Amino acid sequence: MGFFRNQFSNVVEWEEFRDDMIFWKWSNREIKKGSKLIIRAGQDAIFLNNGKVEGIFEDEGSFNIDSEIIPFLSTLKGFKFGFNSGMRVEVLFVNTKEFTVRWGTQSPVLIPTPQLPGGMPIRANGTFNFKVSDYVTLIDKVAGIKQSYLVEDVKIRITSVLDQLLMKWISREGKDMFNLQANASDIARGIQEDLDMQMMDIGIGITGFQVMSFNYPQEIQDMITKTASHEMIGNLQKYQQVSMTDGISSGKVQGGGAASDMAGMMMGMNMANEMMKNMNQNNQSSNNQNQGQNQNNPNQGQQQNNNASASQASNGDGKKPNFCPNCGAKNEGANFCPNCGQKLA
Structure with a gap:
């Protein structure tokens, strides 16, 4: 009798819950009258019968199966428990949260570029987000043959096609191959759309995709750094x-x-060229300055010439000068200048 009683379960719940588990299947046991269904926060419970969905329960809490669950199942509404009989069903528990996963290229992706005939070897890393979007498709393509499904399983599936998508969208959006980060958002948006189309086939939706950084080979990175530092x-x-x-x-x-x-x-x-250039610039500047002064005072040069002539006319022996040293007027032997009154002797 003890062995017979162990064939039935009193509680249906997610017994092997892990944060990185997408779904877990409760199966291969019978439910007896009075059993409880426990749904925790962030979980949905899907009742299956012969691989078909009987009902989906999203509210968290503890529920009596025969009075609160069975009446809402599509084909099992009329099921009546015997005293010791049970009902064999499967319950698929699905994690409803959004998962965030880090990704990185395992090996460099060779991006075609005219500068390098063999392609530009680029590594990249970032994160992507996903969640279960279609229970029916998930059951049909994955849960029907698996007991559980992990985040790592989704990551392997995505990284298997990620290199091809990186090559596609970098070539399309990466106008400046040496500054891909400037187009990172456009590249990520294109990859997200393609990944979402592919993962839709198994009932999973890609809700986000981010490229954190692009990494070049060291020699190319050094060249980029030097070029940027010298603005060349x-x-x-x-x-x-x-x-x-x-x-x-x-x-x-x-x-x-x-x-x-x-x-x-x-x-x-x-250095010699620079010195000659500076000297020429200084000489040119000095000439320009003198020309500017003569243009501002055109009588100054004439006055200087008259003064010089007057000085030359005076021989220093007491004779009166022929021209006034003050105003330049001609002198006819007078002691004072007849024009300005300057003393001449």
Whole structure:
């Protein structure tokens, strides 16, 4: 009798609950009269009979199966319990929460680009979100043959196609292959739409997809960093000049070799050119300043010439000058200038 009683269950509940479990199936036991169904927060209970959905219960709580559950089942409403008889059904417990999963490329994805014939090797990482969206499809495609289903199972399914989707949407939206982060939201949106279409086949909806970062090979990342730090995008000459200067200052270009001599000669020529350029600019500035002064006072030059002539006319032996040193007027031997009154002797 003890063995017979163990064939029946008093409580139907999710017995092996895990946070990363999408669904778990209660099966291979019979329900006896007076049994309880326990549904916890974040769970739905689906009654199955011969693989078909009999009823879906979403409210959390404890329910009497024969009085609160059976009357609502589609084909089992007329089921009557005997004293020791039972009813064999399956109950699928589904986790209703939204799952968040981290993803990352296992190996570099080769993105076609004109700059690199073999493709740009890029790694990426981020997160995606999903939840169960269609119970009937989930039961038909997955739960019918599995006892449980984990988040890891969904992750494996998604990462198996993720490389192809990354290649597709990076090539389509990645206009600047060296700054993919600028188009990360557009790339992620396209991947989410494609993944949602694929996962819909098993009753799961992709509710979000994010690209956290794109990672380039180290040598390409170093080039991008140097280019950005020196503001030399598209300026090859400047890049070469700074690279040579960096090499000399770091000691990578040293000794009496041809590279060192050439670098020193180029630096010397550049410094001489800069000095000559600065000198020419200073001379030009001085000439412009003098010309500006003469234009502002055109009589100043004439006055200076008259003063010089007067000074030359005075020979320092007591004779009166031929021209007044003050105003430049001609003198006819007078002691005072007839024009301005300046003393001349």
